[in-house]
Amino acid sequence: MIDRIFKNLKTSLTGIFILIICFTLVYFGKATLTEVSAFLGMAFTLLFVKDPKPKL
Numbered sequence: 001m002i003d004r005i006f007k008n009l010k011t012s013l014t015g016i017f018i019l020i021i022c023f024t025l026v027y028f029g030k031a032t033l034t035e036v037s038a039f040l041g042m043a044f045t046l047l048f049v050k051d052p053k054p055k056l
Helices: 002-007 009-026 033-048
Strands: none
Touching: 002 009, 002 033, 009 033
């Protein structure tokens, strides 16, 4: 699983970016965990998804 995170950088970095934004919003009180729960689920999913293959 760790190998999949490091080989698919586009989706992994997108997921990490969303996680950072979610936790930052919760930390500053702009959002609650309930409000960002859908984004957290999506971010954790993006960590393990394969990058799409380019079409030629």
